[in-house]
Amino acid sequence: MTYDVVIIGSGFGSLTAAALLTKQGLSVCVLEQAKYPGGCSSSYKRKGYWFETGATTLVGLDEHMPLKYLLEQIKVSLPVRKLEIPMQVHLSDGQVLTRFNKLEQWISEAERVFGKYNQRPFWEQCYKVSQQVWRTSLEQKSFPFSTFKDLLVSGLRAKPRQLQLLPKAFRTMEDVLRKYDLLQNKLFVDFVNEQLLITAQNHLEEVNELFGATALCYTLYGNYCVPGGLINLVMPVVQYVTSRGSAVKYGHEVLKIVRQKQGYLIKTKRASFSSKYLISGIPLNNTLELYQDGQLRQRLQKFVLPPEKLNGAFTMALVLKNIDSPQVLHHQLHIPEGLPFIDSKSIFISFSHPEDKLRAPDNKVVANISTHVRHPSQHIIQDKEKLEQAIISVLVQHKLIQPHNIVSVESATPGGWIFWTKRAFGAVGGYPQYKKIKPWQMKDARLDHHGAYLCGDTVYPGQGIVGVCLSGIIATQKLLQDHY
Template identity: 65%
Template sequence: MHYDVLLIGSGFGSLTAAALLSKRGLKVGVLEQAKYPGGSATSYKRKGYWFETGATTLVGLDEHMPLRYLLEETGIQLPGLRKLEVPMQVYLPNGTIVTRYQHLEQWIAEAERIFGKQSQREFWDYCYRISKQVWQVSLQQRSFPFSTASDLLQAARAFRPGQLMLIPGAFKTMEDLLRHYNLHDNKLFIDFVNEQLLITAQSYMQEVNVLFGATALCYTLYSNYYLDGGLINLVQPVIDYCKNNGATIHYGQEVTGILPSADGYEVTTSKGSYSCRFIVSGIPLNNTIALYKDEKLHNRLQKYIFPSEQLNGAFTMSLVLKKQARNILHHQLHLPDGLPVINSKSIFISFSHDADNSRAPEGEQVASISTHIPDPAGTYIHQKEKIEQAIVAALAEADLVLPQQIISCQSATPGAWQFWTKRAYGAVGGYPQYRHIKPWQMKDARLDHKGAYLCGDTVYPGQGIVGVCLSGIIAAEKLIRDQRL
């Protein structure tokens, strides 16, 4: 079967690109190894319950943000959206509960109450201003990172003087910023910042540059949403849009090889083969490079590949609970002594909405729990039960989940994540931020500078769904511009 464009994987970056390319009238095919679309931003069904696969929060519908851009470009509607009045609560090691309000003034007042008044206003005013500018410039400069003269020409056309204010932030870390505001000795605040950065930028303040770090810290200051039925109902409207434009989604098709041909590419899968003029890979760069037999391409891309030692995996739990009224759905618990076996210092839990009866029967609800594990390939977990017990005990101590509320529980290690998603090492969240890699040194969307492109969380890492959505926008635009479609 021949296509204009084949997309490898149906993660949200791929689906974003597929929607924009199918809108142009191209014949689009999507190859997905699983039986559900959406990759790490979807839901799966088990024993009648719908659990989130990876991501649990939805951000990106505010002005100048990628998800809003996608919906406006396509006219896609998201049913069952519920705006969260409070995006999250954080439980500090000293027992204090921090409420992460969306409204900036309300959040600053809370930060001053918890961490002291010194420089909190100045720090958060600056971070929020940078984050808004980052998202606005990201959509203005859709040829970034640059790798051709055409990119530079497009960048010049999209240049606005205000974009220059972001440049210094690429050379400073979040640790530098905390020092600038004399917050580097505030241990309670430093611990808070580090654990918040870990769940959004996949790294700590010593490594994360200010551009990514400020943006990551401020995601609760934007509109956060819950989707009835889970994030599968973010993915399905995009799938439907693509299908209505003639696209085809092939499930159970794990790609095993990519070979350049006279008129494009030959793609082999676990069930057959396909041909296409162009490719967009939405799977991690580690997985993508393994599909090519081209040694020169391997050598050229090797500098962009992160080994397991520089990545994070996750230990996850999916709970079925007796329903309890909850005003706040997302919580992060900081653990001063760390979890046994893996030593993770925080856990993140997301509950299904009280009014959403589509993910669990009446009187019940589901919850998703995750915690980071560094170097997933080098961390084989033999004692899952110890970790599970420690997490349940921490949730009970915080009065979030009591043992008698738990109807069922299942947990998964990075090995299980790798088995089900096929992501290299079972890594989650994309490539972490490292200070030695400047934004313009990240991998461009072009894979081979012929007809193969890349999107997903190893292109625009961190920042969740909104980041991978941006990566799909950029990949589609570069393909269209390069090929003059």
């Protein structure tokens, strides 16, 4: 079977690239090893209930944001429901902080909880940076640069306000807090650190201002849930791709990539596929294992993060009875003493919407829970039940659930992620931000500078649905720029 482009994996970055390339008239085949599309931004069904695979929050539909750009390009609408309040954070001192989506309302709330000292200038600065970052991201789709043509195209699109962002790549969020004399506010520092983990996968001393400010401000943009789960985010894009003659094939785990004179040979357990061009939407760690070209693997090794610099996750899926979904669906709970075995200092829980009978029929509610596992290849969790009980105790303590509400509990360790998703080391959430790796030093979309490209959460810009959507846009841009 021969196509113009074969795409490995059906995560949202892959599907973004597939849709945009299909729109250009190219024949595309997406190969997915699982039975559902969407990768870590999808849903799975268990015993009649739909649970989220990984991501539970959705942003990106505001002006100058990648998801809005994609949907406008392919003229697809999504069945989304906007959240009035994106999140609440349960702090270590017992206070509940509401992350309002209006800047003024949020600043008032931050001042109420953390004190008025310099909260306003800090958040106004972060929000301004985040707006500039999102606007620039779609104006500079050739970034990061890896060819002279990238530089030329970016130079022609350069604007003075874009250059103002450059110094912020050299400052960490720790520097920004120091600038506003906020490092002595321990409650605020703890809040910033745990919030950065959600979307930047690291703490303030490592995350640069560009990524950090954008990560901290995602609740100040439109936040949405998708009735029936995030599977209904990806299915409209899948349907767009297949309705135009391209293919999405499930149960095809790719085993080998061989570069040929006229393109690529991609071998799965069930078949072989040929294509002029290739896009890998699976992690860079996994992608390099598929290549037979030792020189290429050696050349790209400098971009690969080892397991000690990655995060895994311990996840739980709950079915609850005799409970109304909270008015706020998403909650982060801080745990200063840490969780057993993994020492994580926070957990994140997302409830299904009260009107979403597709995810939770029979007047039940489903909830997804996740917490970070540092260096997942070393943290082997032997006693899942003890960790489950510790997490449930925290939720009960904060009055989000009661033990008699629980109908069923299922959990997965990083080892479960390896089995289910095949992701190396069970890593989730993308590559964490590190201050030694500037944005232009991250892996760009080109894999071999012949016809292979990369998208997903281990290539610029990284984490979250909105980030991987942008990575798919950039991979498409560079493929078309190089060959059409």
